Amino acid sequence: MAKKAEVSVEERLRALYDLQLIDSRVDEIRNIRGELPLEVRDLEDEVEGLTKRIEKLNDSLAIIDDEIKGKKNLIEEAKTLIKKYSEQQKNVRNNREYNSLTKEVEFQELEIQLAEKHIKEFKVQIEQKKEVIAETKDRLKERTSHLKHKKGELNEILKETEKEEEALLNKSEEFQKKIEERLVNAYNRIRNNVKNGLAVVPIERGASGGSFFTIPPQVQVEIASRKKVITDEHSGRILVDAALAEEEKEKMDKLFAKLSK
Numbered sequence: 001m002a003k004k005a006e007v008s009v010e011e012r013l014r015a016l017y018d019l020q021l022i023d024s025r026v027d028e029i030r031n032i033r034g035e036l037p038l039e040v041r042d043l044e045d046e047v048e049g050l051t052k053r054i055e056k057l058n059d060s061l062a063i064i065d066d067e068i069k070g071k072k073n074l075i076e077e078a079k080t081l082i083k084k085y086s087e088q089q090k091n092v093r094n095n096r097e098y099n100s101l102t103k104e105v106e107f108q109e110l111e112i113q114l115a116e117k118h119i120k121e122f123k124v125q126i127e128q129k130k131e132v133i134a135e136t137k138d139r140l141k142e143r144t145s146h147l148k149h150k151k152g153e154l155n156e157i158l159k160e161t162e163k164e165e166e167a168l169l170n171k172s173e174e175f176q177k178k179i180e181e182r183l184v185n186a187y188n189r190i191r192n193n194v195k196n197g198l199a200v201v202p203i204e205r206g207a208s209g210g211s212f213f214t215i216p217p218q219v220q221v222e223i224a225s226r227k228k229v230i231t232d233e234h235s236g237r238i239l240v241d242a243a244l245a246e247e248e249k250e251k252m253d254k255l256f257a258k259l260s261k
Contacts, residue, residue: 010244015179016200017200017202018175018251020198020200022168022172026169036154040147047140047144050139050140050143054133054136054137061126064122068123072115078112081104086105089102168256168259171259193236200239201232208232213234215239220241224243
């Protein structure tokens with residue numbers, strides 16, 4: 001059985017830089033979306049909250065209406081009793097019965113006054129709640145319109161980028177399989193710990209990409225020889241020479257153009 005050809009350091013470096021370019025393109029796509037998905041989620045939550053608030057306010061209005069009906073029924077019952085007691089007073093045989101009926105009439109009159117007072121209070125509550133409902137409906141209308149606009153924005157961006165992002169993520173997995181697990185783990189660890197997710201960078205004007213720290217000439221020669229994987233002692237990033245980076249960028253730009261169609 002033929003032995004599998006060993007991958008050279010240069011091939012590993014190229015694959016690592018290709019992986020970096022793919023992952024950076026995914027980052028770029030996600031940055032285009034930015035905070036939009038979060039904004040949409042927050043707006044959806046707000047719209048749901050406002051809708052539920054209106055439902056609860058309407059429920060409480062229904063309860064107050066029932067309370068008012070109950071008080072009106074109580075008033076009608078009290079009026080019926082007053083009429084009854086007043087009729088009975090015409091046929092009493094002594095003062096004690098008359099006074100007793102008078103007290104019943106007075107009690108029912110007090111019940112009517114108290115019920116009318118409660119009805120007035122309930123009506124004030126209804127007006128207050130109606131004002132809050134109107135304000136909440138205005139807010140809901142404005143937030144719903146804003147949500148529709150933001151969803152439109154997000155859907156437009158998703159339509160443009162979702163297919164490309166999925167293809168790029170598949171390519172990322174594909175390129176990771178070309179690199180030994182130890183290097184992939186190191187790449188992911190560096191990528192998670194550095195700014196902009198750049199784990200593999202080229203030498204630019206004698207310094208590692210995105211850094212102001214100069215790389216000694218001897219180290220630059222070693223990097224250009226592509227005989228071993230070298231990291232920047234300051235940032236921990238994996239370094240590649242500018243020529244290799246340019247070659248891989250041209251190759252990956254063609255791939256990105258193809259995937260974005």
